[in-house]
Amino acid sequence: MIVKLAFRNLIGAGLRTWLNVFVLSLAFVMIIWVQGLIEGMGKYAMNAKIDAELGGGQFWHMAYDPYDPLAFEDSHAPLSPSLVELVSKGEATPILVASGAIFPDGRIQSTLLKGIDPDQQILNLPAGELKGEETDAIPALIGMQMAKQTQLNIGDYVTVRWRDVNGTFDADDIQIRQIMHTTVPSVDQGQIWIPLEKLREMLQAPGEASLVVLRKGIKTVPPDDPTWIYRDLDFLLEDVIELVRVKSASTNILYGLLLFMGLLAIFDTQVLAIWRRRKEIGTLMALGMERGKVISLFTFEGALHGLLALIVGATYGIPILAYTLAKGLPMPEMISNVGVALPQVIYPSYGLRLLVGTTLLVFVTVTVVSFLPASRIAKLKPTDALRGKRS
């Protein structure tokens, strides 16, 4: 009875209902769309980082700190027996990191030299390009950002300078063998990848590494030892997770504003409805409807806005969401400077949690906003209501 009456009243209100529903549906679709993009971005950033850099986790030399280039000199050591075993089984690959400088076009530029095994299959990097034919120059791999920054192209030579374990400066030429198409800035910006053994030789650090990357999905991780500390993916992805969290938090303001507009319209409609329909409220009470049921009726009427918004939102929102899911959303050029792996086209991720969570959020807030004015009916005297008077 309440459902039928509420639905009839709502539809009977005509344009006012549909305007409210449209504004609310806009908030509904926008929340899912934008949040889907952020989640898609986060997922992509994490997957790309795992693929190209993190693998299934890493063992770091105890002194290794990726944010402290001055510590690189002291943050490599021979692998522990358990890590050697993993590497030999193809379950891990060592990486050696050193500070250096290159001189493209006579300008000096600090760089990070990373030694990688050209035969490794752990990371999705074209390390095989480092094998090729032997030349006088050290074969090197750089990313697109680095190439753009240094104006280096495939086949170009550039001088690199580094310090060996004794602190002695040395220099040699490197030849760019390949420019990687990677979206992961942390394997690209300011970095030069060269063969692991060559870097070990350059640093006079045979058999040493700064970190060891484990295969994705590795089941057994050896325990830490005093030199090698295990870093799991939660730790390694902390910056991406934090970025997505901060991004989500900042877009919450947008959601809040959109939702606020929709809720304000419903609140206003409810206040107006209770004001204009006092006589109807009085009639319902006179006919024997309990106050609680009258309050439920008006609350339900308001809450139905949420249901209609869901239907209307689905009508125009599903095609939009599906189109974005299929075609993605192209990102501007400058997006590559944000510091995390971002593709040129972002594909959203509409998880069940996002859909159910947004639906619940809209329904709960709409119901609360509808209940607040409706609860005033409890104070309305039937006789005053019948006369169209405020109590």
Place this chain on the structure above:
Amino acid sequence: MANYTYDNSKEDPAMNNGTLITTENLVKQYPVGRGKFTALNDVNLAIERGEFMGLVGPSGSGKTTLLNILGALDYPSSGRAIVLGEDTRELNHKQSARLRTEHLGFIFQTYNLLPVYTVFENVEFPLLLLGMEAQERQKAVMQALQWVGLTDKISSRPSQLSGGESQRVAVARAMVKKPEIVLADEPTANLDAENSHNILKMMVKLNEELKTTFIFATHDEKVIRYVRRRITLNDGKIVEDIKRTPKVH
């Protein structure tokens, strides 16, 4: 009379001889500024089952206030109003709603039909509140619409009805559950003479056939001519209570 039962355990001894309503020293006061306005002052009356009576008097005499108290829509400031054995002052919101649902029918001056419902649904509404089964409901609604001669309008909306038709729907809505008492507040005030007479004749018929007690609050001469008992109120007091043979039948 009605098929529905109510709790007789609290029934007043006075009810045994057919008295449905009694008021004892009934007073109703409203706050006005710092003072009080007395709408009803020491009203004592007894209304028997099957009466067809009018509360008459000028505007502000207390007719509607008395009707509201008898309908458990308002509470007396002092004194008692006992309706079907229930002291209305002792009823909470739920209990008074239940009393209205099960035993009272209301007819208003402005019909007060639910605009989004059809004629059928408007008449059906009190039965939904009673929780009656669909089949039984359908039968009762059609019977009520037959009483008021509106079976051809069941799908119409209130906005498509004339004033007379709307009031007939309101009568059907009040009568559909066969209540013991129907309280009508100026039921003909918005109707022309012909419609007023038709409505009143119909009410008289229902009163005679179903033994429903009708109580009107009115100052409409057309209504007054039909009532068998006339209680005149002035300044909240009963100044005249006469039983009579109606001038029109």
